Amino acid sequence: MSLNYAFSFSVFLLALVILNIYFFYTLNTIDRKSPKFNVPNLRFDLTSSVFKDIYEYLNYLPSQYKNKNSKFIKIQKSLVSSFNSSKNxxxxxxxxxxxxxxxxxxxxxxxxxxxxxxxxxxxxxxxxxxxxxxxxxxxxxxxxxxxxxxxxxxxxxxxxxxxxxxxxxxxxxxxxxxxxxxxxxxxxxxxxxxxxxxxxxxxxxxxxxxxxxxxxxxxxxxxxxxxxxxxxxxxxxxxxxxxxxxxxxxxxxxxxFLDKTFKVYKSPWRRSYSSKKMEWETDNDFCTKVRGTLSTKRLLNLIDVAIFDFLIQNGDRHRYEVYKEQIILLDNGKGLGNPLVDELDILAPLYQCCIMASSTWQHLEIISGGSLTETVKILSSFQGHKLATEEHFRAVERRLLKIYATVQYCIGRYGSSKVFKSGF
Known part of the structure; x- marks a missing residue:
């Protein structure tokens, strides 16, 4: 009996330690004032579990991703200087x-x-x-x-x-x-x-x-x-x-007009434009196959483009053009359609491959807390035109949080050393 008692008591102490660690971690990482993001109704397919995990990370984002970063001030001033000189x-x-x-x-x-x-x-x-x-x-x-x-x-x-x-x-x-x-x-x-x-x-x-x-x-x-x-x-x-x-x-x-010669490629994550499901929509290991056909640099470039498209909700990039080994962001007219909808599958290249250029992540981290849309408003004001409703601006900031959450999801699965790639 004494042996069983000792074993039970050890298990109890171990559980108590784990609970305390979780409690202190929660206190230090959760913005308790922030609202909860409800997981939308999802189809019961392979993607659903990924989306649920990403939304879970979204609810536990550290407060640093919801506040302005002082490191962006210098970059913002440089952008303002470049675009506030239209007189010619x-x-x-x-x-x-x-x-x-x-x-x-x-x-x-x-x-x-x-x-x-x-x-x-x-x-x-x-x-x-x-x-x-x-x-x-x-x-x-x-x-x-x-x-x-x-x-x-x-x-x-x-x-x-x-x-x-x-x-x-x-x-x-x-x-x-x-x-x-x-x-x-x-x-x-x-x-x-x-x-x-x-x-x-x-x-x-x-x-x-x-x-x-x-x-x-x-x-x-x-x-x-x-x-x-x-x-x-x-x-x-x-x-x-x-x-x-x-x-x-x-x-x-x-x-x-870009009077240049581009190489044109079909996007691995293109849509069928019908009820037919593409392979990437049903296979969460799809990136393994893509890695065998594309260089890491090209794959990182496609992930950058996916982040860009997700922010404006452009789900129409069925092909992409390349110049000097860089993807050109052409035909962006399908964005800003519905400010109430965030099609998370536009981020499929990110959450399926779970890699990102270190330079991209470093820049994303410093445009938090409203700095992204604030700067877009400032730059566009020099030409005197409003580009979107406040609902759309809020939607872009909301989607940026979801990008942060997706990266945290990837870090949680593979660790930072596997997710972030330097030298690209």
Missing amino acids: DNPASVWDETDKWISNQSLFPHENGVGGKILHALQSSQIALVDNALKGTQLKLLLLIEGKQKVYFKPKRYNLDHVIKGNIYAGFDRHNSEVFAYYLAMVLNFKWIAPSVIRYIHLDKDIVPVATSGLRRTMVKNDNGALCIYGKCFYCKVNETVCPDSKGQVEGAAIL
Whole structure:
């Protein structure tokens, strides 16, 4: 009896020690004032358990991920300095600077105020020629502006507060998502993206006089007698036109045309665009197969892109373009659809592979506590346009917390030394 008693007492002491360790860990890691995140209704498939684990980590995130980090102040000041210098007496002269730009860190120069000058030139340069941009699934125009620079123009289809319901890739492209994505990429330090800005174009004054015959053939008058454009593209229809507002203007995103040769690849995590499930949606060991076909550098790049897409909820990146061995963030118009929905499977490359570039993680850690969207607002204010509703800004911050939780999930499974990769 004494032996059994001693054994039972030892087990009791061990349990008591474990409970105390857990208690003190909880006190030091949980922000007790923060609300609980409820796990959404999930399908009972292989992914469900992963999502539940990530939401569990979300509820126990250390407070440092919910507060501002003073290390970001210097970076924010640098970004503000670069984009708060849009005044330029000769907008076309900025293209001389970009033509000479050679770098393995970014597509275009951003330092010394060049970033703001590029956006000012996109927004204000005189238009010399307008044509249909034939490539793509949706209406966009190709502009030739002074300085012989080409620009894509994606017209406005929805008001900012319009909510896109349905599939993650539903609806027309959102012009504001293209511009929001550009500023977001700057804050995230993802410099492989084409500059983009909101621009207003007067249809009768700016487009009609310099329109090609091909563009003119895709113009029709609406019931009010206003000239509208339906364009020429894969999904363009004569009954889905873009018409000017009461001032005769069309609002849209002016996106710098990248006159470069890209290598195009299918994304391993592409969607089927039907009820059919892709392999990555049913196999949580899918990354093991991907590792056998892609370099670690490319895989880390895809994970960066997944993080970027998750923040704006762009679930339409079925392929990706590569320049100088870097993925270019093109076609970001499917973001900002529904601020109430967070499709966590956009992060599949992260939670299935559970690796991340150390430099990416270090930067993500310092844009916490609202600094990310605060900086997007500041930078976009220099061009004088609101890019999203407050609901969308709050949604981006909410999704950033979920990215932190996903990384914590990976650390919990494999340890920091296996998750973070240096030298890439």
